């Protein structure tokens with residue numbers, strides 16, 4: 469019976485769900501030997517560096533990932549970057565299949581004047597900063613002004629706005645990166661605007677996230693009843709109200725009707741607001757918005773503008789994949805057909821394949837669909853057995869599953885003493901030391 473060797477690149481949800489789908493597809497006809505490669509010494513992708521620290525339940529999916537990793541046919545090669553430490557061609561020549569699960573980590577640009585001023589950040593920088601991604605530990609996040617603007621109408625924008633707007637004591641019992649938490653404690657930001665170019669009826673926020681907003685203990689969340697009613701009327705007239713939108717509109721109504729507590733901290737939604745320009749002398753000081761209107765279901769620029777004085781702007785308008793040597797990208801994702809990279813033994817799953825959409829579970833069904841195709845394509849004979857370790861440059865300290873377990877346990881133990889689920893280490897050097 470052939471044992472096929474599969475390389476999975478990226479230890480995020482797509483990577484682990486691919487490994488799980490392969491494990492579940494073993495039978496009397498075939499087995500799999502899985503090698504997973506991850507560029508960081510820490511695992512779990514955006515479950516560690518994306519999901520908001522005040523949403524700890526979502527991160528319990530990591531238990532599933534660790535179960536997958538504990539199977540005897542699974543080997544981990546952490547701290548190994550594919551395309552840099554090992555060429556893709558090298559993997560394709562030796563493994564029966566290579567599955568790219570490398571995600572989508574570069575923030576999309578608005579393409580407006582002033583976007584590169586200091587004080588203008590992407591969610592793709594701000595989120596990994598507060599979540600302890602080593603690449604962003606040194607990011608300069610100016611928190612000495614009173615006002616921030618978050619641009620975007622999806623859950624990532626909501627996470628950014630919430631982290632800026634809540635009282636940092638609410639983050640003390642979480643795994644927020646220690647250096648970011650210290651900065652957030654000193655933050656003078658009290659007003660956070662969150663701006664979307666269309667109406668509330670078209671925002672991509674999901675209902676559970678909206679329903680959590682009135683529960684914030686130290687922050688008033690503002691949207692006017694008139695705005696919610698207008699959105700309802702437009703959606704009704706356009707015949708757009710289905711189950712999800714009805715639930716969102718109801719959540720908006722609850723936010724609008726929630727009594728204000730007079731908190732100093734506020735999060736205020738602005739809709740039909742299209743950013744035109746960031747102005748400032750050497751740093752962001754003002755955001756200019758064009759006012760949109762909706763006519764016959766279409767968003768139209770009225771030509772009118774207004775400005776908000778702000779000291780920090782975060783754009784959360786989507787992600788695209790980071791380049792990887794030897795891989796072709798198209799419109800921000802790996803060029804693929806239903807997960808197959810045509811003409812190769814490369815496959816792709818997750819955000820690298822589909823772009824930045826869907827929840828963690830979406831990657832599970834995606835992985836299972838692509839693994840079916842991968843199995844269809846397998847040759848009768850597996851490739852000869854081999855060990856990839858000698859192909860990894862000598863200077864690279866591999867974080868194998870045992871080393872990752874030590875890092876994980878050390879962080880959890882350090883957090884326990886402080887009443888946190890874990891205390892994240894953000895230095896690569898120190899992480900590697902913890903793994904020894």
Ligand SMILES: Cc1cc2nc3c(=O)[nH]c(=O)nc-3n(C[C@H](O)[C@H](O)[C@H](O)COP(=O)(O)OP(=O)(O)OC[C@H]3O[C@@H](n4cnc5c(N)ncnc54)[C@H](O)[C@@H]3O)c2cc1C
Nearest residue numbers: 478480481482506507513514518550570571818819827828
């Ligand atoms: C801010 C934010 C909050 C979110 N919150 C939620 C939530 O609350 N609930 C929910 O269900 N979903 C949430 N999501 C969505 C969820 O995180 C994604 O669906 C999921 O992480 C995508 O999985 P992935 O494996 O495709 O990518 P990722 O999770 O990004 O994993 C990709 C992995 O590949 C590694 N990698 C990249 N390049 C290389 C390389 N060349 N060599 C080796 N390794 C490499 C990366 O380091 C990373 O570990 C959130 C997303 C974001 C951005």
